[in-house]
Amino acid sequence: WWYEGAGLYRHAWLVKRNPVHIETDGVYANPVRNPNGQWSVPVEVALYSSGKAPATVEVESTLIDSSGKAVVSARTQATVDPLKEPVAKLTLAVASPRLWSVDEPALYSVHTVVKQDGANVDEVTTQCGFRTIRFDPDKGFFLNDQPVKLKGTANHQDHAGVGVAVPDSIWDFRVRRLKEMGSNAYRCAHNALAAEFL
Numbered sequence: 123w124w125y126e127g128a129g130l131y132r133h134a135w136l137v138k139r140n141p142v143h144i145e146t147d148g149v150y151a152n153p154v155r156n157p158n159g160q161w162s163v164p165v166e167v168a169l170y171s172s173g174k175a176p177a178t179v180e181v182e183s184t185l186i187d188s189s190g191k192a193v194v195s196a197r198t199q200a201t202v203d204p205l206k207e208p209v210a211k212l213t214l215a216v217a218s219p220r221l222w223s224v225d226e227p228a229l230y231s232v233h234t235v236v237k238q239d240g241a242n243v244d245e246v247t248t249q250c251g252f253r254t255i256r257f258d259p260d261k262g263f264f265l266n267d268q269p270v271k272l273k274g275t276a277n278h279q280d281h282a283g284v285g286v287a288v289p290d291s292i293w294d295f296r297v298r299r300l301k302e303m304g305s306n307a308y309r310c311a312h313n314a315l316a317a318e319f320l
Contacts (some may be wrong), residue, residue, distance in 0.1 A: 131287035132316050140243040141173035142202050144236060151183070151232040153219070153252045161252055163214040167234055171202040178202075180237040181210040185230055187220070193230070221266050222251030224306045274307025275300060279315055293319045 137146075148168035155161050165183045182197040196212040220228040229249050236244045256264045263270050280286045281296065293316065300308070 131285070133318070140238075142169065142171045142177045142179055142236065142238055143244040144168065144234065144246050145170050145207065149183075149232065149234050149246050149248045151214075151234075151248050151250050153216070153230075153250055155252075155254055161216045161219050163216065163232060163250065165196070165212045165214060165232060165234065167210040167212075167236075169200060169202045169208050169210060169236065171204050171206065173204055176201055176203045177238055179243070181212065181234065182237070183212050183214060183232050183234045185214045185216065185232055187230055188228060193219075216252070219252040222253040223266060224270065227251065270306070272307040274305050274309060276309040276311045278311050279313040288316065290318045 145168040148170075150166040150168075151163050153161055153163045163185060167181050167183070169179070169181075171177055178199060178201050180197055180199055182195060184195040185193040187193055194214045194216060196214055198210050198212050200208055200210040202208055214232070219230070220226075222228050229251050232248045232250060234246050234248070235242055253266055254264075258264065261269060263272055277296070279288075281288045281292050284292065297308070297319075
């Protein structure tokens with residue numbers, strides 16, 4: 123049998139960082155459609171310094187499409203005091219992005235670089251998709267202003283035969299099988315799902 127708290131059962135890394143760096147999971151980039159119909163990606167970058175003196179850094183974020191082409195960039199400056207957690211904020215304006223949908227899951231990447239004295243000291247790539255969602259009490263769920271019937275299953279974080287130490291290939295297998303069955307929604311039951319699944 124298996125127990126959820128028994129040792130390492132997901133990928134683990136030892137991370138060596140510059141004293142001034144982006145915090146773990148420190149980049150938030152969620153596209154929004156503004157009331158005028160234009161799209162933008164507000165980017166928030168949580169910084170940290172274990173250094174002994176304040177540091178001035180440049181933060182640059184670039185939106186990259188699925189073909190690897192840079193779409194738009196923005197940069198700002200920030201001062202990072204020792205043991206503090208400032209948040210650098212930028213906005214990426216996007217004219218006409220490809221929308222993410224169930225049948226065409228178009229993903230973009232936001233590549234964020236932190237520079238100190240002209241040298242790269244940290245960088246993070248974050249995936250995102252452009253889409254709108256809303257629920258109507260009478261008409262149901264809408265994705266990109268189109269009605270979509272949610273057809274899904276509730277799934278635990280474990281898998282038969284391997285417990286909670288689920289290999290990446292099993293996540294891929296499970297999602298492909300569910301899609302073949304007509305599923306377009308997935309309820310994560312009981313525990314946080316692996317980043318590789320998400």
